[in-house]
Amino acid sequence: MKRIFGICFFACLSFNVLQAQDTLAGNYDKLTIATGKHVIKDVVTVTGKLVVEPGAMIEFIEPGVLVCESGVEMVGRNLDIVLSGRSKKEGVGLIIKNVDASPVNITNVIFTGLQLPIFFDFGWKRASVNISDNQFIGNTGKISVIQVLNPPFNFNQSEDFVNFRISHNLFTGNNAALYFEDLKSDHVKYEISNNAFVNNAVYGFKNYNISTNLIYGRVDQLFSKHSAKLTGNSFVSNYLIDNLSDTIVHVANFGVYGTDKTFDLSNNYWGANSKEGIFKGIYDQTLNYNSPKINIEPFLTAPDAKAPAHVFSILNGESDLEIPDSIIVKESFKSFKLLSNNKLDFNNLRLGYSYFKDDSTLKRTDTTLTFSIQAVNDLSNKITITKTANAAKKIGYYNLSGIVDVNGKATPEIKVGYVNYLNDLRRRKLLADLIKEKKSEDSLKTPPREMDSLKNIFQKIEAPLKSKIEVGLLSGGAIFTGTISNKNLLSNDINLYNALQVNYTIYSNLSASLTIASFKLSNSDYLSNNNEQIARGMKFSTSMLSISPSVQYDFVDNRLYSKARRIRPSIGFGLDVATFNPTGVYKGKEYNLQPLGTGGQFIDSAGKPYSLMALGYFFHFKVKYQLSRFNSVGIHFAFHKSMSDYLDDVGPDPYPNALSLLEKTKTDAAAAVYFSNPTSRTVTKGQLRNSPTKPSDGWVNFGIFFSRRLFK
16 A cells, blocks of 8 residues: 555656646747746747746757747846756757847856757847856857857848847857857957856867867958957867867867958967967967968956956966976875966865776776865965875876855866876777777687787688689769868768779688779869858869779688678778869850869969879778678778879869960860859969868768679
8 A cells, every 4th residue: 555655656746847847849929938947859939039037947858949030038147047958868059040120138047968059040130149147068069059150141231230249158068169150240240258268179180270169260351340359258278179089189269261361369368378378279370371360469367357257277286387288197286276267165176086097997996085275365275185096106187176156156177187188098998999809809710820920810711712702793872072072971962883893812801802983973162061162162073983902801700601690890991093084064064174274284384284093092891791601792881082182173273363364275265264263252362272171182982782702
């Protein structure tokens, strides 16, 4: 009886909780979200005014998003409005779209765990935008924290513009940047002031560029009315993180591109007190001559007190020397001295130390340390550690959390030695994967005999030559990667790929192949997500014929046929010899681009056309499913890199002078001029046609295959 009563009690309690949690769905003419808990699981559209009252807590569950087509009033009291994403099912956030005369006012709101907290969609317009005194903490999406695309191009005929203010916000623990399509605009006047950007990450690859910065955007001479004002902001420990290794690569604070000459970023704190240190995290004309030159002077040597409270520098308490982010922590510190821009409350401080137990495994020890706190002054506090850890002197890091300001608002966590801890963690993971792979490999074959020579490791096959030959037919798709391509692979053209492959087994786990492939590559700048590429407007198509020898390692002994080992993965490396002939369409006619000299190759008498044959290399991966002793099917994937940068006709050549091109081109001069600069955009002298990405060309192919061993 008691058990039945308990079940009924918890059922009623669960029902009451569900009743108290309001689920928003569908379309609303106008919407007021009251104090309490609310859930958004799908697209919710508000065509009229959106009001969010103090005390409202809105949870977004993928693909939940709140679309606002009119005014937004979201004014909390001491951060009591919370917009959050459910863990592992994070929703999107707010989308501001449509043209409307109402303002957007977002104040005292916490945005956390969201994919894209605030997105101003293309063609939006409002009377004004105010995003102030908010906290953006731990948002998981890797696209943007705030993204602002351009308003409609013709709305400002009456000298109208949008005042757009982002001020006194805390950005910490986020995984993406703030992106502004045009930081200098005729339509929007930006003021980004007195914000704190601390411990944020921007994910990309190891090459530091414009978009792998915490704030980035375009600055063009074409727009001259309103240049963004960025002042009083604090940038501390914001990094580019490599997607592949998940390790810290580079300080990444601000990036700018465009045709303007200079851009002002004076009176900000950049986490360093020297110009050399500051420019490590700024991408401008110093790294890319097509970008404006950024002026940082005068710069702040400590954050402004108007910015949200945070610790901006950590000193060794014994020597008063600043502890660099790159420090390797193996021995315990006796004390820290924390410098902040505002007075802090340490009553709930938690000091932890995590370190590895040994030299190679992933075993970690997490300890909580005891300490005492002494206030040096209002902006400096000394923490003396009274319990030491890590007597074995293994790499670790300190973590200080739970610090708030005098009003009880959270401040960013502090990590000492975390950069090298991540590097060591990556090394250990790779080592663990290698050990696991080696054990798996050893379980599938007998131990090497005598010396670990190539013959012993791969076990040479004593069999007739003809029994080692296997022929396969491959089909699937081919995607161009290079100058005229989108970084998002699947946003590019996909063309048919067909190939014949002859495979020869050398050893039990080693084989060689010769592949003859015929396929097409094509793409357009208009498929890019880079505005500079879209403005360039180039497009091409080329037929490819390649001959590619390669070697591959088979993870399963290729001599064996067993129902238990039907799935057989392999990896390999090879070389390409490929012919190509890029073409384009002008006034309904298709032209071969190489004879036109679109890069100005024939303007100079010493110039010559690029070769239509290219060498290259590739890596490939296959998974074979053995149907029988002789027949198999599977999937294949290969990444090819070409030594030529002209597969798409767009190489590292400066834009040619149109008049010179007309004069020097004997036939089809008008077509040559068109293909050299399809959008007739204004370019600077010496600007390269393959700007802004400047990659070498290549392609990816993938699909299915059927193969057959011809002889017993």
